[in-house]
Amino acid sequence: MGFFNQLFGKKDFESGDTPDTMPWDARPSIYEHICAHINPDQIGLTEAGYQLPDEARINEGEELRWAAGALDGVMTHHGGNGNAQEQVQKTVSLLLSYCDQPTAANKYALYQHIVNESIVSMIDAVIASLLDEQKLNHERLYELAYSFMTETPDRETVKFGIAILGLYQVAENTPLFQTLGRHDEFTLYCAVALGNTADKTDLALWELARNVDGWGRIHVVERLAETENSEIKNWLLREGYRNSVLYEYLAFTCATTGGLLAALSEPHVDCELLTSAGELIEALINGGPAEDMDDYDDGAIVVDLFLNHIDSSAESLADFLHVCSIQQFLKNEEADWESRSERGWTAQRCEGLLAICNEILERPEWPDRVRTSLKSPVEQEFYAADQVARVLKLPTWNYQWKRLQEQPHDSSRWFHVMLACDETYISQVLDFAEQVLDLEQIASGADETLGIGAEFVQHSCLDCILQELRRFPGHGATLIATGLKSPVVRIRNMAVAALATWGEVASTFEPLKQAVEVEPSESLRHNMQKILKGEPLEE
Known part of the structure; x- marks a missing residue:
């Protein structure tokens, strides 16, 4: 469990002695914290509500932080959530000790143990063991779980409390699960508990x-x-798949459970549903972490129905991009079309669908719509326009350059400017960068930091510049020299990669000679030395 010990820390709980003040008395509870940050007019919590009371302890000394619920989500979806038998046995033993003798010392011993574990990795095995305990004092276990869930300031004990309390199927606890579940860190556990507890499970889960x-x-x-x-099916189809992680995780579930085929089989489909259908189809085509288009038996007929509906109503840039994703899917010569044909993707159907895609995407009105949206102050609208412009090969430089000048410390704007940049504009861009970026702050000295957080905004801007400088050999000496002194490893790598395109002259670059002497990364120092010797870097 070394990884979890590092992640969740043992800083406050090293001693085996019972402290004078218990953790649940010394700090505010997570439940109280969440209750205080609920706004009835918005989903989830207020922004401050997502910073839990144990945040500082968990992230002490850590640059890379997991988003709320991400670690448990990755473990449950991508393996690694098996139980460690020794930890399970110790947890059960400490739990039984408390239930036999509910002393403060026994409660603290269990608390100390749970805080330093990952509940998701062992809770199923713990519950299975408890169900086999014939003499378990359930009243004491219930009271302990309720206390952990509502009174403690550390997330793993709250998760543990939710999981145990959910076994008892007490309907009065449903509001507690709905409240704690508004924070993504606890939603998984609350969903399971609601499945055991709520009178109308589907409605309770839908509310959550x-x-x-x-x-x-x-x-x-x-x-x-x-x-x-x-x-609920209608909601799944129109909205349920949308999440801030990846639509691909839920596209298949929502398309099948929501009845996408039946919805598109109707003679009239509203614009909202067509947009949702396009997003679902694109997510299924993208595939990745869950079932995708090749798992979707109705995929061919659904795409057929969608294109025939959108053919007469396509007008938004989102429509364009959805059709474009279908076009690319149909043009993929490396796919197993023989297998796909068994699920309706016949050569004749694909030919017809591709013709519809081509006709929609070649309509003359798209360029004007793109140019209009490239002027939009709405980020989402602008980025859609930028994507469509790339497909249509429309120039975007003037729009990108204007946006960068409006917000010169927005790294995403530097990214897009550099992508649109060519030899005509590169000197102009680099001069602007030297004017608006705090190069002295960036060049604070080589270190091995990841460069995450608000204090690295300037570094992120330089990163976006350097990664494209490889297309412009001989340009950006000042920015490369600055990058070589950045504490962010990736930026120094980008600076070295850009310098490597300079040819023999790179071996005489004085800032590189100075940088190699203090470079803490062995692999990066090796690359610096190769450039100084006039040797090419490995691809």
């Missing part, structure tokens, strides 16, 4: 799903896969 949009929504929507409720 609408109050989260990250990993929490993924966990809850997956548990609605068997619903027969028509309202």
Whole structure:
């Protein structure tokens, strides 16, 4: 459990002695914290509500932080959530000791143990062991779980409390689960508890799903896969798949459970549903972490129906991009079309669908719509326009350059400017960078930091510049020299990669000679030495 010990820390709990002040008395509880940050007019919590009372302890000394619920989400979706038998046995033993003798010392011993574990990795095995205990004092276990869930300031004990309390199927606890579940860190556990507790499980899960949009929504929507409720199905189809992690996690569930085929089989489909259908189809085509288009038996007929509906109504840039994703899917010569043909993707159908895609994407009105949206102050609208412009090969430089000048410390704007930049504009861009970026702050000295956080905004801007400088050999000496002194490893790598395109002259670059002497990364120092010797870097 070394990884989890590092992640969750043992800083406050090293001693085996019972402290004078218990953790649940010394700090505010997570439950109180969440209650204080609920705004009835918005989903989830207020922004401050996502910073839990144990945040500082968990992230002490850590640059890379997990988003709420992300670690448990990755473990449950991508393996690694098996139980460690020794930890399970110790947990059960400490739990039984408390239930036999509910002393402060026994409660603290269990608390100390749980805080330093990952509950998701062992809770199923712990519960299975408890169910086999014939003499377990359930009243004491219930009281302990309730206390951990509502009174403690550390997330793993709250998760433990939710998981145990959910076994007892007490309907009065449903509001507690709905409240704690609004934070994505606890949604998984609350969803399971609601499945055991709520009178109308699907409705309870639906309420919870609408109050989260990250990993929490993924966990809850997956548990609605068997619903027969028509309202919930409609919501899944139109909104339920949308989350801040990846639509691909939920696209298959929402398309199948929501009845995408039946919805598109109707003679009239509203614009909202067509947009949702396009997003679902694109996510299924993208594939990745969950079932995709090749798992979707109705995929061919659904795409057929969608294109025939959108053919007469396509007008938004989102429509364009959805059709474009279908076009690329149909043009993929490396796919197993023989297998796909068995699921309806026949050569004749694909030829017809591709013709519809081509006709929609070649319509003359798209360029003007793109130019209009490139002027939009709405980020989402601008980025859609930028994507379409790339497909249509429309120039975007003037729009990108204007946006960068409006917000010169926005790294995403530097990224897009550098992508649109060519030899005509590169000197102009680099001069501007030297004027607006705090190069002295960036060049604070080589270190091995990841460069995450608000204090690295300037570094991120330089990063976006350097990664494209490889296309412009001989340009950007000042920025490369600055990058070589950045504490962010990636930026120094980008600076070296850019310098490597300079040819023999790179071996005489004085800032590189100075940088190699203090470079803490062995692999990067090796690359610096190769450039100084006039040797090419390995691809």
